[in-house]
Amino acid sequence: MQKIETLFVDLSDWFIAWLQSLGVPLAWADAILLLIQFLCIVGIILANITILIWLERKVSGFIQQRPGPNRLGPHGVFQTVADALKLLTKEDIIPSKTDRLIFITAPILFMTISVMLYIVLPMGKDMQVVDLNVGLFFFISLGSLTTIALLMGGWGSNNKWSLLGAMRSVAQMISYEIPLALSLMGVVMITGSLRLSDIVAAQDNVWFILLQPIAFITYFIAATAELNRGPFDMPEAEQELTAGAYTEYSGMRYALFFLAEYTNLVAVSALLSTLFLGGWQGPWLPSWLWIIIKTYLVMFLFMWVKWTFPRIRMDHLMAFSWKVLIPVTLVNIVATGFGLYIFKGIGG
Amino acid sequence: MYGTGLLKGMAITLKYFFSKKITIQYPEEMPKLPERFRGRLYIEFEKCIACGICTKTCPNDVLSLEDARDENTKKKKLISYTIDHQYCMFCNLCVENCPSNCLHFSHDFEMSRYNRADIKEVYHRPPEMDQVPAQVSAPDSGEAPEPSSDLTEDALKKQKKMEALMTALDKNPVKVLSRYVDSEDDAQILAEIIQADRSKAEKLVELMADDQEKARKVAVAFVNKEKKQRQRQTEGGE
Amino acid sequence: MLQTEQLTINIGPQHPSAHGGLHVEAVLDGEVVVDAIPHVGYVHRSVEKIAESRTYAQFVPYTARLDYLGTHLPVIGYVQAVEKLAGIEVPERAEYIRVIMGELSRIASHQLFIGSLAIDLGATTGLLYCMRDRERIMDMFEMTSGQRLLAAYMRIGGIAEDLPPEFLPAVRSFVRDIPKMIKEYQGLLYGNEIFQARLKGIGKLSAQDAIAYGVTGPNLRACGVSYDIRKAEPYGIYDRFDFEIPVGSNGDAWDRLMVRNEEIIQSGRIIEQALDQLPEGEIRAKVPRVFKPEKGKSVYHRIEGAKGELGYYIVSDGGEKPYRLHVRAPSFVNLMALPLVSRGGLVQDIIVNIATLDPVLGEADR
Numbered sequence: 001m002q003k004i005e006t007l008f009v010d011l012s013d014w015f016i017a018w019l020q021s022l023g024v025p026l027a028w029a030d031a032i033l034l035l036i037q038f039l040c041i042v043g044i045i046l047a048n049i050t051i052l053i054w055l056e057r058k059v060s061g062f063i064q065q066r067p068g069p070n071r072l073g074p075h076g077v078f079q080t081v082a083d084a085l086k087l088l089t090k091e092d093i094i095p096s097k098t099d100r101l102i103f104i105t106a107p108i109l110f111m112t113i114s115v116m117l118y119i120v121l122p123m124g125k126d127m128q129v130v131d132l133n134v135g136l137f138f139f140i141s142l143g144s145l146t147t148i149a150l151l152m153g154g155w156g157s158n159n160k161w162s163l164l165g166a167m168r169s170v171a172q173m174i175s176y177e178i179p180l181a182l183s184l185m186g187v188v189m190i191t192g193s194l195r196l197s198d199i200v201a202a203q204d205n206v207w208f209i210l211l212q213p214i215a216f217i218t219y220f221i222a223a224t225a226e227l228n229r230g231p232f233d234m235p236e237a238e239q240e241l242t243a244g245a246y247t248e249y250s251g252m253r254y255a256l257f258f259l260a261e262y263t264n265l266v267a268v269s270a271l272l273s274t275l276f277l278g279g280w281q282g283p284w285l286p287s288w289l290w291i292i293i294k295t296y297l298v299m300f301l302f303m304w305v306k307w308t309f310p311r312i313r314m315d316h317l318m319a320f321s322w323k324v325l326i327p328v329t330l331v332n333i334v335a336t337g338f339g340l341y342i343f344k345g346i347g348g
Numbered sequence: 349m350y351g352t353g354l355l356k357g358m359a360i361t362l363k364y365f366f367s368k369k370i371t372i373q374y375p376e377e378m379p380k381l382p383e384r385f386r387g388r389l390y391i392e393f394e395k396c397i398a399c400g401i402c403t404k405t406c407p408n409d410v411l412s413l414e415d416a417r418d419e420n421t422k423k424k425k426l427i428s429y430t431i432d433h434q435y436c437m438f439c440n441l442c443v444e445n446c447p448s449n450c451l452h453f454s455h456d457f458e459m460s461r462y463n464r465a466d467i468k469e470v471y472h473r474p475p476e477m478d479q480v481p482a483q484v485s486a487p488d489s490g491e492a493p494e495p496s497s498d499l500t501e502d503a504l505k506k507q508k509k510m511e512a513l514m515t516a517l518d519k520n521p522v523k524v525l526s527r528y529v530d531s532e533d534d535a536q537i538l539a540e541i542i543q544a545d546r547s548k549a550e551k552l553v554e555l556m557a558d559d560q561e562k563a564r565k566v567a568v569a570f571v572n573k574e575k576k577q578r579q580r581q582t583e584g585g586e
Numbered sequence: 587m588l589q590t591e592q593l594t595i596n597i598g599p600q601h602p603s604a605h606g607g608l609h610v611e612a613v614l615d616g617e618v619v620v621d622a623i624p625h626v627g628y629v630h631r632s633v634e635k636i637a638e639s640r641t642y643a644q645f646v647p648y649t650a651r652l653d654y655l656g657t658h659l660p661v662i663g664y665v666q667a668v669e670k671l672a673g674i675e676v677p678e679r680a681e682y683i684r685v686i687m688g689e690l691s692r693i694a695s696h697q698l699f700i701g702s703l704a705i706d707l708g709a710t711t712g713l714l715y716c717m718r719d720r721e722r723i724m725d726m727f728e729m730t731s732g733q734r735l736l737a738a739y740m741r742i743g744g745i746a747e748d749l750p751p752e753f754l755p756a757v758r759s760f761v762r763d764i765p766k767m768i769k770e771y772q773g774l775l776y777g778n779e780i781f782q783a784r785l786k787g788i789g790k791l792s793a794q795d796a797i798a799y800g801v802t803g804p805n806l807r808a809c810g811v812s813y814d815i816r817k818a819e820p821y822g823i824y825d826r827f828d829f830e831i832p833v834g835s836n837g838d839a840w841d842r843l844m845v846r847n848e849e850i851i852q853s854g855r856i857i858e859q860a861l862d863q864l865p866e867g868e869i870r871a872k873v874p875r876v877f878k879p880e881k882g883k884s885v886y887h888r889i890e891g892a893k894g895e896l897g898y899y900i901v902s903d904g905g906e907k908p909y910r911l912h913v914r915a916p917s918f919v920n921l922m923a924l925p926l927v928s929r930g931g932l933v934q935d936i937i938v939n940i941a942t943l944d945p946v947l948g949e950a951d952r
Contacts, residue, residue, distance in 0.1 A: 065369055066370070067369045304361065309354065309357065
């Protein structure tokens, strides 16, 4: 049991020891390990996304009383692989009147930012690429960078639909950054640290979803908007803006946007389970399995919401952020402050 | 309260998430088609009488036929029949109006083809319908043989005629037979004879289809014989 | 002051919510709509001209292709118009079957309205639930005529074939299940706060404007005008049924939805009554295959289609084909109110307005 629990930690320790036995200095060995860890993250992301896209289709199918993809492989698990192959072999079209540089870099930037989010995520006990002391802050600030990538894509496409989609995404993401960050303040106040490993450790006895239920709901809503997922999928808004900012993209460039969105989804779900659901903590099973289970449960929640609700209107969306979410999160912070004061007063 | 509607919707979708899936897994599972389903239109070539009503009824010029006059019988016969499925609206008008009931919709709905030319379906007259065998084998008497493809056109026609006469004879014997005997009374007698003895009827019918004059002679002979017999019976009774 | 510019975007004819070939030229100021001009004609198939080269009986299957979502209704309108023109009496049983089929078509059309409105708002699941329920009606059409969508079932002088034995239990159980279906739509869609916010107060149409624009059908009734041809000028045997005309009050998208929702229930009531009264007997009057109405005679016959007043104007020149046939298509007339209801709203409301005005482009373009 203990072996499985520390499987990946042991592996990396053994790897560094092996490198050192070959005469490689410790600093170099750490650098090589970092590179390997990065490759592992990319591997995890791609594997997760493959499963996730399949899962999304299955969930939407099951909700709509149909079996979903079921042709390629058992229960259609290879459907995503086939789709990826198809997108890879498609002709790479760059419309003539686009701003080429921006058009090409936008999906790459989007994907890069999404991958960077994983650096600070604790994926198990002692399993974290870099344990930044401002991990949470790093995560939030990187998340807001995706706006720039979307704006670049929309602007560079030189298409009216894309421009409308990009405009919407900027307005939406900037408005939702604020409740997103504010709703996490309660957790930070209780823990007293922005370091994600500290936050997980603080949930040893009780999960923060019980202490901060309102923050969980507001963060969930704000994150849905931040992820551009239904019912807040304004920038894409298929039925209104055809494909919004992605209208002119095709082939692998489009797939990159698509992948990046799902990468974000996994990252945000993992963060949600880290902050509110006790992270990798759990009985019996190894820690890295716990975080996977929790992350997938949160992702199911995201999908369930998406396939149930209609899309909200743009002005309602903005009003909801400024008039409902931000006041609620502010009240939550004040209440948490009072609670902490009283708790500390009793505890002495 | 605001939000209860949202939760209710989520409850409904969650209920269906765990419910039975209802879609038909075509092509492994074929849909259950009702009896009247209109799939591919087809023609029973042998039954067609080349009247051309279907081509006139079709609103979209789907159907066309090629006919010719049979040299022996001076009747129209069908040479080829074309159904251009790509224009078919499946309106059923041709099927409803066909006098010989030879057009039908099958339950085949997989009608896509790779080439446009393959959509058009042309039926040609099967060669066995025109084949003239070396020996003309006319049926002797008694049981009429089952119609088979090696019968000649004439033999087939004769058989058809016999069948028609037989049914007419069963329905209204006096009217049919009065053409072969001199009076209505004689016809009545002849009818009684035929009803009593089936073999006599068949013989007579065969002759009727073949040679009218001979049939008349035989019919008169039958009646005379019967009359004599009856006379003898009445005399013997006295 | 920032200098702003108006942006003209073309919604359609190839667009996820173009409803089958509608082109709306939208002039936007930011997200606010300055004007929304519908351009029709992308699905023009010259149906009226085709009628001039077909006999009266031959044209029947073409009429189903006008409003293909409420299949039987345009066909019933046409055959009744021809029967009026040629003075043909229709047997009782055929009339009742026509009512049943027509009301089933109306339900199917309204169910698809709810479903397509849901998907235009981004609620894909709502569409699939509506489609699932509509499927039962399609199965019934297939049972009776052998065709699902474009069921050529009506004939001049009656109907094509008598009802199959399995039809009556199927339609009874469907009518019984209508409240259950409505309850589900209620739970998933109408009760949803986002859904309500998207529809309430959007695309308001006043009763005066609606009448001035010639808007008919559920769209007119949503404005508070109680006008239904089934009651105002009963055709066929509609005077024998007891049903209500649902009326809205605001004339907004929400009312347009609610009126249609209520009409599903009322149609269910009509079907139930028709099933109870359904007589035995002939289903088709003796009509010659080719008949020639009197020369110079013309007739205008209108019925309450799924989308509004569906009228046929037929002129005879004494031949076996109509001299002129005109279709008064409710979708076309209703669609012309789109600029009026869209101005001043947001881009997203254009989509709602198109969906709730419920045009079928096959009928609008003809």
